[in-house]
Amino acid sequence: MYVAVKGGEAAIANAHRLLADRRRGDRSVPSITIEQIAGQLGLAVDRVMAEASLYDRSLAALAIRQARGDMIEAIFILRAYRTTLPRFGTSRPLDTTSMAIERRISATYKDLPGGQMLGATFDYTHRLLDPSLLTDAPVEEPALRQPDDEVSLMRVSEILAQEDLIEADGELPADHVTGDLTREPLEFPMSRDLRLQALARGDEGFLLALGYSTQRGYGNAHPFVGEIRIGEVEVEFDVPELGFAVSLGCIQVTECQMVNQFKGSAKAPPQFTRGYGLVFGQSERKSMSMSLVDRALRATELGEDITAAAQDEEFVISHSDNVQSTGFVEHLKLPHYVDFQAELDLVRRMRRDFEASRQAGNDDDFMEAAQ
Template identity: 75%
Template sequence: MYVAVKGGEAAIANAHRLLADRRRGDRSVPALTLEQIAGQLALAVDRVMAEGSLYDPELAAMAVRQSRGDLIEAIFLIRAYRTTLPRFAASSPIDTGRMLIERRISATYKDLPGGQLLGPTFDYTHRLIEPDMAGDGLVAEPVRRDPGEAGPAPRVMDILGDEALIEGDGADDGVEPTDLTRSPLAFPAPRDLRLQALARGDEGFLLGLGYSTQRGFGRTHPFVGEIRIGEVEVEVDLPEFGFPVVIGRVRVTECQMVSQFFGSKSQPPQFTRGYGLVFGQMERKAMAMSLVDRALRADEFDEERRAPAQDEEFVLAHCDNVQATGFVEHLKLPHYVDFQAELGLLRTMQREHVARSTDGTSPCGAGQPVGEGGEDVDE
């Protein structure tokens, strides 16, 4: 436990007042509303929800405003709030095949059932600052959008699965998934636990690891089988009714990668999978997650683990930005006692060093003779 120095409580209170003042900014500028943040900074809100493990756009927008736009701090706030919530039930697995699609693309099939739907994307922009952004940034007329306009569409992976060209998705393995929020992470971790850890892992960390696999550190350079973004229904089984009840919808991003061949004496050669699923519109995160998921499955395919992205303990123990933030940022809190102990030890070692130098012994080891010219004598 850290003990504040005398006067620390008043200093902390003043620091909080200053933080609130800086957070508000120039009083002549209207304050940001939660509706503005959720609507106009939607991708930031989506990241906070995904990595905070709590789907609530209003709460996520509140956390973004409170953290002054520091998304990792906002994620920390959401995680902390999440621990105070009661748990009433566990939902049934969502069916992304029935998704009300807003965006759906595939890099493996040009003409696929249900068609390609670009949706809102930066993919084809010129990445040039637009002068209109200095104003309100509005288009001439609002664009009407219907999330269900495209309707449900078959998964690309099902097309390959019907021809036995890709491994199964493990949907019928009958194993009850482990809940990462209730059970501590242990190694070796089953795939369902790894996917949970990756889903709320830091986007930047996973992006770097995913990139490393494409550069040869992980033996995977896959094809994007499908990315789909849209709303899915959340259902809960109620014993009183005897059938699942829809309690709402959430927007998710799903990515399935088609990776390299695998075959054995008992199985024919076939494609393998990498999978990613996250809250909101976060296709870069979902893609990175699917790349790392495939890399972490090395043991399933008798592949040698030689790259960081294939090291389960390295990836899962370090991908959580809340844990990483706590461990790194605690260094700026008072460590006076620890530092004084090491400072005293260093001064003692220096005095011993000087004493050995003056009595003719080697500074490198007590009692070791010193040769002519001040050089150590080789033994």
């Protein structure tokens, strides 16, 4: 037993060395730096930060490098590191109305007050491979907005609210304490704040598939992108000793408000309702998917029938976390020798019983034919 354990330890140590070798790759090619990953693979970094629930571009880039580009492994690594950090308190809610906007679009109004701001997007590219990227070709400098162009832009929801055509933001009870998904066990049904936390760090691909399903008839959704905003917002923290809030700096976020039809109920008139998504970094697909699923999960609240997977809170939240999902799936690679031997013995005995019953049946058929 001891020799087997020592042999296993040596094999594992060698596997680690082999992993480091494969991670480094061809030694004739310069090693990729953390700065290059953070600067040139920014959307990958944004996804890792969002799904690890930790806003730190350098650490997210390090996790991507350590994981050889495996995004879920990088998220796992960064989330594990996050659990080691001390917690000093809770920041104030982000004021996205004062966002320094880099990109802002709406699918509901062409002449949006303040205008559409396209920003950096793949939306208008041809999705053709660009051979010029095979070399370090010079890049043309873009025309940037001047600082004096910064204005507070009216939201689409505010435009609709002027005619009372969309549900109000609502007010939280004065004694409401925001939950913390990272410190409290999951309990169903969940409050919306906890549900949004789970969706914000949920797997982008899973939420994308669920959001897509609601558009294909599995959830009775007819959504419009009310508004997507990308930009920097200030994070403030209340310091009890000082008696006022201090700024911790700015972070980039993507916010999406999805507008949905609602035929009304006994308590509410026909109006538009909303789904909401807020994600670290530039993560439009994730914020859109999140807002679609958020609206679907409000079915019970709005008196709608639950007919689809995207409307089932326990199903969505329990399966959206890619770190937990990875653990359940990948643990199958670990030794299950004893369990399998028990299964193997069971199948052998069942097979013997089957063969015996079949032989007995053949003997009975033979006797009937002889008579």
